[in-house]
Every structure is written in structure tokens, then in C-alpha cells.
Amino acid sequence: MSQAQQRPALEAIGISAGYGGRAVLENISLTLGEGEIVTLVGHNGAGKSTLMRVLFGLHRPDAGRIRVFGQELPNHSPAALGAAGLALVPEGRGVFPDLTVDEIFGLALWAAAVPKQERAERIEEVLTLLPRIRDFRTRRAGTLSGGQQQMVSIARALLTRPRALLLDEPSIGLAPKLFQDLLAPIAALRDSRGIAILLVEQNVREAFAISDRVLAMKSGAIIEEGPPSAFSDHARLMELF
Numbered sequence: 001m002s003q004a005q006q007r008p009a010l011e012a013i014g015i016s017a018g019y020g021g022r023a024v025l026e027n028i029s030l031t032l033g034e035g036e037i038v039t040l041v042g043h044n045g046a047g048k049s050t051l052m053r054v055l056f057g058l059h060r061p062d063a064g065r066i067r068v069f070g071q072e073l074p075n076h077s078p079a080a081l082g083a084a085g086l087a088l089v090p091e092g093r094g095v096f097p098d099l100t101v102d103e104i105f106g107l108a109l110w111a112a113a114v115p116k117q118e119r120a121e122r123i124e125e126v127l128t129l130l131p132r133i134r135d136f137r138t139r140r141a142g143t144l145s146g147g148q149q150q151m152v153s154i155a156r157a158l159l160t161r162p163r164a165l166l167l168d169e170p171s172i173g174l175a176p177k178l179f180q181d182l183l184a185p186i187a188a189l190r191d192s193r194g195i196a197i198l199l200v201e202q203n204v205r206e207a208f209a210i211s212d213r214v215l216a217m218k219s220g221a222i223i224e225e226g227p228p229s230a231f232s233d234h235a236r237l238m239e240l241f
């Protein structure tokens, strides 16, 4: 039995969800194994972000169950999920523009109830992974480039030392080189700490290079699943987008 079958980081079973009575997700089931990197691909509007929000307790599903590290939480809220070891980096960064990077980190550590004496060490740990942030730690987030804000958003999620990370389109607004600079430490995190990652990404070449498995979504359902090599055929991918 593989590790993923023994104790998945995340299990979604029969998730259906929508907006105002309009169905967007229909009976979705997926598993993210411990230490596994899975990329979720699909056309615009397929429901990828909605699924991420449901998984992180930001959107209530109409049906289905979600387990995190084998546990179904009585309150599937972002705070409870954070405490259980899950973190989300949402699409579009969501950093507070008027706060400096250091202030954003301080707020995140405070919100996660990390003891004061541990905070500097946590920040140092994340800055080792994403060293470019050192150059703009004292600047207000609103004055940073899109790529720098994306880095801050990922760093903020990592401060809580998650065991599973949901990453929604981290490449948006990033030059290809910067995106690769971002993916390398993420892949290293899996290797060093066994963190599990569910990645929504349109830049499939870069994403597949670090992925164990790919899930393809179409119109609110997962229609195909397999190793990245099964999706390397360009024509096959074009069908999905």
C-alpha cells in the first residue's frame, strides 16, 4: 500500500458546489497523498478556484465530505484547517497593500498564534527558502511588483509551517524565469519536509516538471488523472483547455 493510500493529506469525496443555485462542481473526489505534488489543470471557468476555496473552507459545498490528514473537522473553517496543517495561497495574492512585508509576516504569525519567541526563527526559515524577499522586507506590499507580491503571499502561507499547501495559479503576473524561481523552493519543501502540494496552474510545462500526478478538470468534473507523462502530448492538452 502506498503512503498516499495510508494517510492522505487531503481527501475530498463527492463534492458538489455552486453559486446561487448554479452548479459549478459536480461530484468531485480527489486525494492528495502526504508529500505528493498534484497539479490541477483545466480551462478557464472549469471550477478550479472554486474547488480550492471549498477545500479551504471559504465556500460551502452543497454536498460532499473533506478529510484533512485523515480527520473530518467538525468546523471546516480556514482557522480550523490552518491549525490542522493546511494553508492556501489564493489566486491574486491578497496581500494588504498598506502594510510592509515585515508587518504582513507579523500579522500572519500573530493570527496563527505562533509564540513570540519563535517568530524570528520562522521568518528566517522562510527567507532562506525565498531569499529575494530580503531585498524588500521593509517596503509596503502595494509598492511591490506582482511577482514580489506573489512571493510574499507564498511566504506568508509557509510561516505557519503547513503540512499541505493549496496553491492557486502562482504564475499569474510572473515572468517565466520568476515562476521557475518560485517553483524550485516549493519543490524543495516537499523533498525536505514532505509537504503535500495541490497546485492549480496553466503553465503546465513548469508545473508538470515538479508534479507526481495531474488531475484534469472540465466543466466542474475531474475527467482524467495520471502521471504528467500521460499529459505531455500537446494535442491532448489542447483538448483540456
Ligand SMILES: Nc1ncnc2c1ncn2[C@@H]1O[C@H](COP(=O)(O)OP(=O)(O)OP(=O)(O)O)[C@@H](O)[C@H]1O
Pocket: 019, 024, 042, 043, 044, 045, 046, 047, 048, 049, 050, 051
Ligand atoms: N463568486 C462567484 N459568484 C458567482 N459565480 C462565480 C463566482 N466565482 C466563480 N464563479 C463562476 O464559477 C465558474 C467557475 O469559476 P472558477 O473561478 O472556479 O473557475 P477556474 O477554473 O478557477 O477558472 P480560471 O482558470 O479562469 O481561474 C465560472 O463560471 C465562474 O464564473
